[in-house]
Amino acid sequence: GMLGSNVAQGGAALAVSIKSKNPEIKQLASSAGITAVCGITEPALYGINLRFKTPLYAAMIGGGIGGLFMGIFKVKNYSGGSPGFLTLPSYIGGDVLTGFYFACIGAAISVVIAFVIAFILYKDQELEDENTTTPIKNDKDSNTEIKSEIKNEEIIEAPVAGEAVALSEVGDPTFAEEILGKGGAIIPTEGKIVAPVDGRIVSVFASKHAIAIQSNGGAEILIHVGIDTVKLQGKYFEVFKKNGDPIKKGELLLTFDMEKIKEQGFDMVTPVVVTNHEDYHTLQAKTGKIKQLDAFIELK
Numbered sequence: 001g002m003l004g005s006n007v008a009q010g011g012a013a014l015a016v017s018i019k020s021k022n023p024e025i026k027q028l029a030s031s032a033g034i035t036a037v038c039g040i041t042e043p044a045l046y047g048i049n050l051r052f053k054t055p056l057y058a059a060m061i062g063g064g065i066g067g068l069f070m071g072i073f074k075v076k077n078y079s080g081g082s083p084g085f086l087t088l089p090s091y092i093g094g095d096v097l098t099g100f101y102f103a104c105i106g107a108a109i110s111v112v113i114a115f116v117i118a119f120i121l122y123k124d125q126e127l128e129d130e131n132t133t134t135p136i137k138n139d140k141d142s143n144t145e146i147k148s149e150i151k152n153e154e155i156i157e158a159p160v161a162g163e164a165v166a167l168s169e170v171g172d173p174t175f176a177e178e179i180l181g182k183g184g185a186i187i188p189t190e191g192k193i194v195a196p197v198d199g200r201i202v203s204v205f206a207s208k209h210a211i212a213i214q215s216n217g218g219a220e221i222l223i224h225v226g227i228d229t230v231k232l233q234g235k236y237f238e239v240f241k242k243n244g245d246p247i248k249k250g251e252l253l254l255t256f257d258m259e260k261i262k263e264q265g266f267d268m269v270t271p272v273v274v275t276n277h278e279d280y281h282t283l284q285a286k287t288g289k290i291k292q293l294d295a296f297i298e299l300k
Contacts, residue, residue: 006062009063010033010035010114011114011118012049012056012059012117013048014057015055015118016029019122021082030055046275050203063110070101070106077090079137088100100112153299154220154280154298154299155299156197156297157295157296158196159186159196162190163187163288164184164296165187180222181273182285183271186290190270195241195250199217199241208258209234222272222275223270225268229266237254238254283299
């Protein structure tokens with residue numbers, strides 16, 4: 001099931017990279033798609049598929065059909081690892097290679113179906129916006145079209161207290177190279193994450209270590225507690241909100257046992273990323289000591 005799901009996320013993102021006419025989205029989708037088919041899905045999930053919705057639907061369909069195929073033929077993984085094209089040899093085991101062949105076929109089914117559906121459904125947001133432009137009169141009574149692409153100014157407050165650092169200092173290239181978006185990071189001093197804005201919960205990751213939020217002003221925010229903490233599969237985390245819930249600034253979103261997570265060898269630095277940063281002219285994130293709900297990221 002995970003093999004089909006992971007590579008389908010990549011297939012959907014790759015479809016966006018080919019169809020999109022936005023250079024920034026093309027670059028993000030292509031790099032995220034490649035990492036996803038190799039087994040690392042967070043850049044594709046948060047940076048592209050969840051953000052634009054239709055690629056996520058495509059990934060769900062492709063992964064479901066590929067996973068069903070592999071389930072019917074009882075495909076088994078013999079050595080673990082993050083399922084993807086690079087770990088297909090982990091499906092070699094037993095006396096024959098049948099399971100490996102079916103894993104390859106199932107992965108191909110997932111990628112192709114997700115790619116095709118995403119390619120058909122995806123449309124650049126900018127193109128949709130152009131269809132809803134508003135005509136206005138200028139001083140010479142000639143009609144001119146304008147559109148509102150840039151969102152209003154907004155302040156994202158610190159969801160946790162600690163030491164704010166630049167995103168480039170995070171020890172994960174997905175965040176440090178701003179693949180998912182721009183923002184900042186906080187090395188927490190407490191195990192409590194609160195809402196940094198008024199808005200709603202877009203997605204709570206199944207492993208409870210990350211939450212995607214949309215503010216009432218339109219900012220799309222990803223809070224990711226720790227690096228590689230997805231491997232804990234929710235252990236030491238407790239979430240108090242679910243998908244679609246409205247939130248108020250300062251409301252408790254999740255708690256985590258920081259000391260126990262550190263004992264497992266995980267870096268607790270917590271990136272706070274604005275995935276739709278291109279909708280704003282500028283983004284500035286503070287560094288240094290920061291208290292919970294201090295102004296952290298300024299969008300203009």
